[in-house]
């Protein structure tokens with residue numbers, strides 16, 4: 001049976017079982033235990049190559065920086081580096097990890113909202129490509145720090161242009177109501193004020209339209225805003241910017257397997273199923289901006305710049321799966337404390353006896369896994385959807401509904417919308433008769449998962465295996481131990 005979640009050579013079904021780059025998921029789970037994240041080096045390379053096509057579609061320099069916050073285990077950072085991609089980091093800690101992974105300072109873009117002096121120092125000492133500045137106050141701090149160090153800091157000002165995209169409200173970053181960046185007028189004032197600073201190289205401007213943005217048109221709007229800013233800065237201060245940074249936000253199709261697509265409200269469906277070619281979107285955006293540049297007779301301004309992108313999700317989300325084992329099961333009436341009998345009568349739960357193997361229209365089969373929101377936080381905070389399959393019966397029909405939940409002692413640790421707002425399907429479809437011990441796989445969960453994980457409930461952070469392009473599978477993060485649970489406690 002062919003399922004639409006399959007991806008040639010990367011996610012396949014062999015002998016009825018899920019394989020990742022040719023490695024049997026069941027064997028990996030047996031060797032490393034579950035929950036287990038499996039990342040694919042080939043898929044990371046494929047995604048980076050796809051995004052690099054943007055560079056072929058614009059008539060200026062191009063620099064691709066992977067947003068490390070999406071997932072920054074060293075083995076993954078190295079795979080990104082080896083694929084010829086630079087990095088965007090968000091804190092001194094991420095900056096330090098990037099250097100550990102072998103990136104040079106000029107390959108790093110340093111973002112973030114509340115930078116401390118030591119972080120600014122680390123960035124300047126390592127000569128990062130740009131420190132993205134979030135406010136006028138921060139710009140003054142950077143200048144002071146660079147002066148103290150006797151250096152010149154490369155900076156880029158983050159604008160908040162008031163662009164709305166159709167993504168989750170928590171993932172919107174370019175609206176005036178968001179916490180990011182500076183108002184365009186503040187930024188223009190800053191360019192005028194600091195243009196002759198001995199300690200600041202005002203090299204660029206930056207914006208980020210938000211994550212999982214479903215509309216290619218938003219990039220045209222963003223590019224247009226950036227061009228307007230570039231032109232105004234040039235006309236008012238004479239500064240020719242070296243780069244413009246359009247951030248990340250390209251979507252991943254989380255509903256590539258459409259079997260449960262109808263279970264989503266239209267807006268959620270549009271966001272989760274969003275799919276467009278970044279290279280096409282940017283080609284169109286570039287052409288629009290070039291027309292404007294020609295009309296203003298400033299094409300040379302565009303040709304002299306470098307376009308930066310800093311995508312995270314579109315590089316790493318669909319390059320990983322999470323293997324999880326069903327550890328427990330139970331059956332519950334559909335409605336609280338009562339169930340409807342076959343003749344339409346209502347009866348109390350305490351009087352109901354039914355075998356676990358049979359579900360009726362008024363009972364739910366619950367499966368309790370070992371993958372909770374401590375490792376997939378977005379499932380709880382943003383009601384994020386990760387498609388679920390049976391890894392050991394991947395080739396069988398997935399048509400039986402189950403309610404799924406994780407292992408945490410927390411009522412919100414469920415795979416559906418506990419608030420009852422229907423933002424996620426109430427049930428997941430799996431083969432019949434799933435029982436404890438069966439291995440399941442959550443797909444597309446490479447981004448913002450392990451990166452946000454915690455040891456909540458005393459749970460060990462899971463291991464990570466990287467299936468390498470040379471055909472081997474390498475453990476790049478071990479499972480936590482008891483000692484890790486108290487490693488920082490004094």
Ligand SMILES: Cc1ncc(COP(=O)(O)O)c(C=O)c1O
Nearest residue numbers: 067208211212248249311312313
């Ligand atoms: C400034 C900035 N750049 C890049 C990204 C990466 O976004 P995405 O993972 O959606 O590509 C983010 C995440 O929201 C961000 O805030």
